[in-house]
Amino acid sequence: VNAIPSGVPKGDESARPRVTREIAAEAALWVARLHGPDRDPAMEREFQSWQAQSPAHREAFGRCTDVWMEVPRVKVADAYGAVAAKRKEEERHVSRGSTWRWASAGVLAVLLTAGAMLFQHWKSQDSYITAIGEQRSVVLEDGTRMLLNTDTHVQVSMRPDNRTVDVEGGEALFEVAKDASRPFVVRVAGSEVVAVGTAFTVRYVASPMKTNELAVTLIEGKVTVQPAKERNDEGLAPSKLLTLQPGDRLQIDHRDSGSHGPGVSSIDRPNVEQVIAWKRSEVVFQDAPLAEAVSEMNRYSRTPVVLTGNLPTADLRVSGVFRTGDNSKFARAIAALHGFAVRENGGRLELENVR
Amino acid sequence: MLEDLVHFDGSPGVEDVLLGRERLARLSECISLLDDQTRKILLAHRIDGLTYQEIARQHGIGITSVHRSIAKALLQIAERMEGWYP
Secondary structure, three states, X not given: OOOOOOOEOOXXXXXXXXXXXXXXXXXXXHHHHHOXXXXXXXHHHHHHHHHOOOHHHHHHHHHHHHHHHHHHHOOHHHHOHHHHHHHHHHHOOOOOHHHHHHHHHHHHHHHHHHHHHHHHHOOOEEEEEOOOOOOEXXXXXXXOEEEEOOOOXXXXXXXXXXXXXXXXXXXXXXXXXOOOOOOEEEEEOOEEEEEOEOEEEEEEEOOOOOOXXXXXXXXXXOEEEEOOOXXXXXXXXXXXXXXXXXXXXXXXXXXXXXXXXXXXXXXXXXXXXXXXHHHHOEEEEEEEEHHHHHHHHHOOOOOOEEEOOOOOHHHOEEEEEEEOOOHHHHHHHHHHHHOEEEEEEOOXXXXXXXX | OHHHHOOEOOOOOXXXXXXXXXXXHHHHHHHHOOOHHHHHHHHHHHOOOOOHHHHHHHHOOOHHHHHHHHHHHHXXXXXXXXXXXX
């Protein structure tokens, strides 16, 4: 992500918004509330007006969200590591006091495991949905971690002989727990991705610019993909099984309608950091067509950026790193770069040519 | 078909790719510096996937206290990670 060649800068460090204690505390509470059970449209509206107050509010919320997103990546043992080291130091002086504290860390682990197991029984089949702008991390009963990006819907089914996740749409990252007796199958748009112990992402997002496109990116390990059956005059023909190497991205075009099924598939090797930039609530563009960049940004926001008719969009390209959901900053950056104006109109950000 | 697929490459690297190793180490340290109850509630929610209601029941506290604990955890971690104010 450091190697962004040109274009819109990520943000001037000297102009970094000043987050105060009060703003930070409010931001943390917002993250906790929005991920809690009481979230409703009224709360979302209240949040929108809170975060509209200043860039510092949005910065604080963004960073607290980062922490919220990243916590599941930490190994529980490490989360106690520094404490353990510190207490070992203290133990030399007060050898008794720390003993039960050590013991209590062990008990906690047992309690949490028991809780998690209880959880499994009624969670063996469930659906998980994220709203626009939301991300969600889910740990499945087998230890597989699933990170859902904005506007994503998946259905999980855990059975004794297989593990299946149906992705109805959106984007998800999987870190599959190894279990040789139960293949892990992700079904999306008629294609099947099969893994045993591996990390990969799938993405199936409707795009106004192109045909819908399914993308599977393998980060580590090995997966095979059985693309959706192609339809032709002779009827159904079995499609070829594809094996991906780490770093490979398989893309399959899906036409919305028509007599043909999924079309051309291709494998390329993108910058994996960029593909999973959404994990850090970032979108990375490298010489991307403007229209494509706009549609990507709009996935994360209910305030869409709209290109008005008089823009020479065909030739315009975008490079840079943007925060997901910050469409207003994105629109302003594009406007500044190309000499456009941004007009807020009925909940939309319209880019227009003023030259 | 599935028999062919039992290939597992267990080499490390996922964590490194997804989140810088250094940042992860700092994050672990910040979590370890939380008080016991706050950390317990944060990890129960984010690592074990328990809902606020389940955590409230387990600890015999109200939902609002769970909100506050999660918020407190995020705030203290973010403050240490970001160094917002001098």
